[in-house]
Amino acid sequence: MKGSEIFVDALRREGVDTLFGYPGGVLIPIYDTLYDVKDINIVLTRHEQGAAHAADGYARATGRVGVCMGTSGPGATNLVTGIATAYLDSIPMVAISGQVTSKLIGTDAFQEADMVGITRPITKHNFLVKTIEELPEIMKMAFHIARSGRPGPVLVDIPKDVTTAIMDNYEYPETVNMRSYKPKYEGHAGQIKKAVDLLATAKRPLIYAGGGVILSGAEKELLEFAEKMGAPVTTTLMCLGGFPGTHKQFIGMPGMHGSKAANFSFQNADCIISLGARFDDRVTGDTSCFAPKAKIIHVDIDPASISKIIAVDIPVVGDVKTVLLEMNKMIAPLELTKWWGEITEWIGDGMFTYRHSDTVIKPQFVIEKFYEVTEGKAIFATDVGQHQMWAAQYYKMDHPKQWLTSGGLGTMGFGIPAAMGAAFALKAPVWNISGDGGVQMNIQELATIRINDVPVKTIILNNEYLGMVRQWQDLFYKKRYSSVCLTAQVECDGCTCERTDGGCDKRGDEREYTYVPDFVKLSESYSIPAKRITKPSEVEAALKWAHELDGPCVLEFMTDPEENVYPMVPAGAALDEMIFWEDEK
Amino acid sequence: MSKHTISILVENNSGALSRIAGLFAARGYNIMSLSVSETDDETMSRMTIVSGGDDTIMEQINKQLNRLVDVIKVLDFAPGESVERELMLITLGATNANRHEIIGLVDIYKGTVVAVSSGEITLEVSGRADEINDFINLVRPYGIKEVARSGPIALSKARK
Numbered sequence: 001m002k003g004s005e006i007f008v009d010a011l012r013r014e015g016v017d018t019l020f021g022y023p024g025g026v027l028i029p030i031y032d033t034l035y036d037v038k039d040i041n042i043v044l045t046r047h048e049q050g051a052a053h054a055a056d057g058y059a060r061a062t063g064r065v066g067v068c069m070g071t072s073g074p075g076a077t078n079l080v081t082g083i084a085t086a087y088l089d090s091i092p093m094v095a096i097s098g099q100v101t102s103k104l105i106g107t108d109a110f111q112e113a114d115m116v117g118i119t120r121p122i123t124k125h126n127f128l129v130k131t132i133e134e135l136p137e138i139m140k141m142a143f144h145i146a147r148s149g150r151p152g153p154v155l156v157d158i159p160k161d162v163t164t165a166i167m168d169n170y171e172y173p174e175t176v177n178m179r180s181y182k183p184k185y186e187g188h189a190g191q192i193k194k195a196v197d198l199l200a201t202a203k204r205p206l207i208y209a210g211g212g213v214i215l216s217g218a219e220k221e222l223l224e225f226a227e228k229m230g231a232p233v234t235t236t237l238m239c240l241g242g243f244p245g246t247h248k249q250f251i252g253m254p255g256m257h258g259s260k261a262a263n264f265s266f267q268n269a270d271c272i273i274s275l276g277a278r279f280d281d282r283v284t285g286d287t288s289c290f291a292p293k294a295k296i297i298h299v300d301i302d303p304a305s306i307s308k309i310i311a312v313d314i315p316v317v318g319d320v321k322t323v324l325l326e327m328n329k330m331i332a333p334l335e336l337t338k339w340w341g342e343i344t345e346w347i348g349d350g351m352f353t354y355r356h357s358d359t360v361i362k363p364q365f366v367i368e369k370f371y372e373v374t375e376g377k378a379i380f381a382t383d384v385g386q387h388q389m390w391a392a393q394y395y396k397m398d399h400p401k402q403w404l405t406s407g408g409l410g411t412m413g414f415g416i417p418a419a420m421g422a423a424f425a426l427k428a429p430v431w432n433i434s435g436d437g438g439v440q441m442n443i444q445e446l447a448t449i450r451i452n453d454v455p456v457k458t459i460i461l462n463n464e465y466l467g468m469v470r471q472w473q474d475l476f477y478k479k480r481y482s483s484v485c486l487t488a489q490v491e492c493d494g495c496t497c498e499r500t501d502g503g504c505d506k507r508g509d510e511r512e513y514t515y516v517p518d519f520v521k522l523s524e525s526y527s528i529p530a531k532r533i534t535k536p537s538e539v540e541a542a543l544k545w546a547h548e549l550d551g552p553c554v555l556e557f558m559t560d561p562e563e564n565v566y567p568m569v570p571a572g573a574a575l576d577e578m579i580f581w582e583d584e585k
Numbered sequence: 586m587s588k589h590t591i592s593i594l595v596e597n598n599s600g601a602l603s604r605i606a607g608l609f610a611a612r613g614y615n616i617m618s619l620s621v622s623e624t625d626d627e628t629m630s631r632m633t634i635v636s637g638g639d640d641t642i643m644e645q646i647n648k649q650l651n652r653l654v655d656v657i658k659v660l661d662f663a664p665g666e667s668v669e670r671e672l673m674l675i676t677l678g679a680t681n682a683n684r685h686e687i688i689g690l691v692d693i694y695k696g697t698v699v700a701v702s703s704g705e706i707t708l709e710v711s712g713r714a715d716e717i718n719d720f721i722n723l724v725r726p727y728g729i730k731e732v733a734r735s736g737p738i739a740l741s742k743a744r745k
Contacts, residue, residue, distance in 0.1 A: 116600060117603070120600070120603065120604060120607055121607060121611055124654070125653075125654040125655075126600075128599075128600070145654060178654070179657055180595070180596055180654060180655055180656055180657040181654045302652065303648050303651065303652075304645070304648035304649050304651070304652050306648075307641075307644065308645060308648075
């Protein structure tokens with residue numbers, strides 16, 4: 001059997017139904033074999049980065065391993081941002097890079113790049129296939145490593161000659177047994193007992209749930225755990241939907257743009273149980289002041305996550321779902337009336353609020369309407385920045401895997417291709433929310449979306465700025481808006497944009513016409529219907545139009561340019577040192 | 586900061602060494618010495634790394650090493666738990682007049698003479714790292730031409 005045929009057979013046996021890729025010189029033998037393959041969707045993206053994010057979106061939406069492929073050299077290096085994105089969020093992915101013929105490796109051959117070297121720090125593991133005899137086992141191991149334990153991306157670098165070589169007696173391995181890699185799922189019974197005993201004494205407990213809950217499919221177990229105990233639940237950005245956003249015990253996301261209730265609960269809790277979360281710096285704020293009164297229990301499948309940032313009192317190494325199943329047998333209701341009294345006060349009129357307007361579209365208002373129109377059931381991706389935070393704050397997600405966002409790496413340009421990958425997997429509409437900056441970073445995938453008639457509906461919140469950086473410049477750099485205005489020319493002397501006099505003359509009332517590109521015309525050039533919305537009164541109708549449309553579409557909302565995301569914990573501050581919109585001058 | 590000797594059993598793959606070295610480099614952890622070779626089982630290599638850091642850093646190093654897919658086993662030896670040896674080859678300037686004196690020192694350290702010429706002498710000495718340091722200081726006055734040290738290798742002490 002030929003190498004390329006073994007490769008395709010391996011994909012089939014691993015249950016791959018969709019492959020996102022882009023061909024090139026060394027991949028021609030593989031693509032030649034794929035020409036006759038009818039049972040796997042071979043998606044030709046418009047950029048390898050699009051392929052990597054699409055595989056990632058596919059994986060996030062389904063829990064299955066996403067697969068992407070790029071040719072040697074530039075094709076493979078274009079996968080890198082997508083691989084790193086998947087790595088930081090522990091997303092199961094197998095990335096295939098073509099490599100130059102074995103005997104040319106290391107000679108600076110045409111389109112040669114050391115992909116095993118380049119991706120070493122951003123993959124869970126990677127392989128260079130040296131001979132065809134190794135190919136079946138490596139493919140088996142790659143999928144096994146990607147999906148087991150703490151999931152992550154695995155890169156397989158395949159030289160061209162391996163794909164054309166012939167192997168006699170090919171057999172795909174049925175099982176995989178690696179002495180150096182045996183993930184542990186069961187938590188230590190003694191540690192679980194200790195954790196449950198500690199929780200039983202808690203007066204002010206807090207459940208802090210992270211992406212691990214979604215990765216291990218532990219949402220039911222988490223719900224049971226929380227309801228039995230009656231404790232408040234905060235979910236990280238990666239766990240939104242892992243616990244119902246409309247549940248009365250849900251107190252919002254924690255951290256830099258988290259709710260007051262979640263952040264104050266951290267700072268006042270006497271016992272915190274972390275479930276598959278990793279105490280990211282965007283969650284903890286200043287670690288020296290983090291959760292000063294709390295004993296901490298940390299359940300994580302990766303021992304290296306435990307006590308990495310915050311010293312933990314009771315570590316439990318194991319899969320969140322497996323551990324929760326055990327804990328749920330022992331956990332008992334707690335008397336928390338006093339604690340809930342305090343939390344209710346922190347929640348106040350609502351976890352997230354903003355200054356409404358009748359004249360200008362507030363981005364938060366768009367998300368609220370989006371939530372209403374889609375009845376909270378939308379599956380959607382985002383890019384990174386302000387729009388991502390508003391979506392996280394105002395869309396109350398009740399289901400895991402409905403929220404596809406680049407949390408760890410914070411990758412702009414993630415949204416469109418990730419939504420596309422998810423839509424290919426689910427064969428259902430998937431939304432994407434982007435800013436006007438990030439949307440331009442992989443906008444070429446609108447072609448893949450149109451040609452394949454994939455129902456990806458993109459919302460652009462256009463504030464004509466790189467909004468999150470502008471916000472920091474606004475709050476911490478004396479409003480010196482350096483390189484964040486997307487309408488500014490090189491000659492522009494820098495706006496100080498107090499906007500009391502109408503702001504920059506380049507923007508003003510005609511900004512919708514001066515903005516480049518014209519997103520409506522751009523979408524239409526891809527034969528994707530689009531609308532630009534400039535008035536708050538038109539927001540709901542536009543969203544309904546998009547919701548009812550069968551195929552892809554684009555909505556561009558011209559939003560308040562200088563709206564900031566609140567609340568905010570400034571970088572380096574403690575979690576309870578928050579700024580609110582009411583503090584804004 | 587304390588010095589730690591870490592012994593790592595890894596799959597004998599071409600990438601294993603760079604994965605481990607990369608893990609240290611990416612986090613700014615220093616490798617003081619590194620020694621690596623196949624074991625009796627040719628599919629496995631043993632690496633002995635001497636590194637330093639406070640307890641938190643050492644705990645992280647151990648966990649991160651264990652996390653690597655190629656790593657089979659990690660042992661972080663506490664002082665007194667292991668036997669350690671290092672091999673050194675050293676070439677000194679030697680004349681007819683002092684050659685015997687040098688050989689006398691080598692005997693004390695249970696070393697051997699590996700090569701000798703009219704103006705130079707090359708010695709082999711093995712022992713604990715501190716013994717090797719002592720020997721270097723002792724022969725420095727003769728004029729050191731070149732030194733090659735293996736870095737320590739270690740095993741846990743035989744059980745009683």
